[in-house]
């Protein structure tokens with residue numbers, strides 16, 4: 001087995017930050033999207049519960065607003081593919097499917113806004129969306145204007161059926177300008193990096209035109225795919241951390257906590273890892289059927305606070321020796337966070353961390369377990385902190401300089 005030992009001084013990893021200058025996404029976007037759970041379910045007769053139609057988004061908005069999600073920071077109710085009619089109208093304006101969205105998109109956006117939430121729409125920088133609905137190609141300015149008129153606050157731009165790297169990138173640049181010209185603040189979430197990742201993408205250019213960057217494969221309702229995505233972003237952490245920051249964050253794709261595949265430990269792991277890496281936190285699950293234990297994970301404010309930390313640093317992997325991997329993230333107020341992941345498949349084992357190993361040898365820290373909401377004591381330099389980590393589980397820590405007077409760990 002290959003052993004890798006990496007010790008990066010996290011506090012020195014300060015880098016230039018590139019982002020779209022529209023004042024938005026100063027912390028990673030949080031919200032809900034139907035894709036993982038509801039896909040392109042358009043047969044409302046046989047599958048009324050899962051059908052992509054206005055009622056589904058209204059129900060989710062109701063739940064996000066009334067069951068604690070909004071208070072925890074979830075803000076966007078987003079659409080994914082399959083909301084459109086197969087044809088634009090005679091003026092070239094996009095239409096929603098008339099059977100499934102009879103009230104129109106403006107009415108749905110108004111409903112979401114009436115709950116104190118924001119509304120997001122999906123489109124594709126190509127001739128068709130991934131599921132064969134009208135793409136934006138040839139209609140960039142018109143669609144941007146339409147979205148603004150409808151009251152859209154977030155646009156996810158996919159990349160199926162595109163016309164190759166050069167035109168694709170030009171399209172994104174034009175869309176950024178078209179959105180800006182509407183004068184409406186609209187978060188622009190780009191799959192530019194993802195679709196161009198085999199064409200040596202210029203991540204700086206992407207970061208300058210987007211608020212959120214999908215750079216890699218779609219997540220699935222699968223632990224293997226969660227780990228695959230984690231491995232990719234970790235492998236690219238040097239590049240990603242240079243373009244990630246306030247105004248523009250990586251989007252590792254949806255949080256599948258509360259879907260079918262992840263165990264309780266795995267669900268804690270995805271949420272902790274996406275949080276420490278400063279990914280967008282977009283839930284994609286049936287909130288009407290949320291298991292209370294999974295909901296507790298999604299509403300863990302101590303973990304969310306680490307994701308939403310205002311410095312906007314990306315967590316970096318600082319240690320990897322099978323079966324453990326450790327990430328650390330610099331936080332505001334001289335604090336830091338860490339996640340220890342166990343990829344073991346036999347039993348819980350203890351793993352020992354020290355402040356030196358985590359990259360913070362300079363002073364004593366009060367350390368808190370943010371998943372179990374417990375203070376663990378004060379540690380300095382090489383003093384050992386032994387933590388039991390379950391198979392495919394994590395421990396997540398927040399460390400606060402212990403000499404800071406009157407400053408609480410949380």
Ligand SMILES: *[C@@H]1O[C@H](CO)[C@@H](O)[C@H](O)[C@H]1NC(C)=O
Nearest residue numbers: 138140167168170171172174
């Ligand atoms: C982008 O906008 C420029 C200027 O209006 C135009 O010449 C160009 O064709 C557009 N490209 C795409 C791909 O939309």
Ligand SMILES: *[C@@H]1O[C@H](CO)[C@@H](O)[C@H](O)[C@H]1NC(C)=O
Nearest residue numbers: 021022023179180183184185
């Ligand atoms: C448009 O761009 C300018 C300059 O980058 C920026 O200051 C402004 O906030 C943007 N406005 C919108 C609505 O995106």
Ligand SMILES: *[C@@H]1O[C@H](CO)[C@@H](O)[C@H](O)[C@H]1NC(C)=O
Nearest residue numbers: 018201202203204205206208
């Ligand atoms: C990448 O994009 C940035 C920003 O647009 C630009 O300054 C830089 O020259 C580009 N790099 C390459 C290698 O094209």
Ligand SMILES: *[C@@H]1O[C@H](CO)[C@@H](O)[C@H](O)[C@H]1NC(C)=O
Nearest residue numbers: 349350351385386387388389
């Ligand atoms: C293992 O860690 C637990 C705390 O998670 C601690 O109580 C126990 O003493 C540790 N065991 C060893 C052998 O270090």
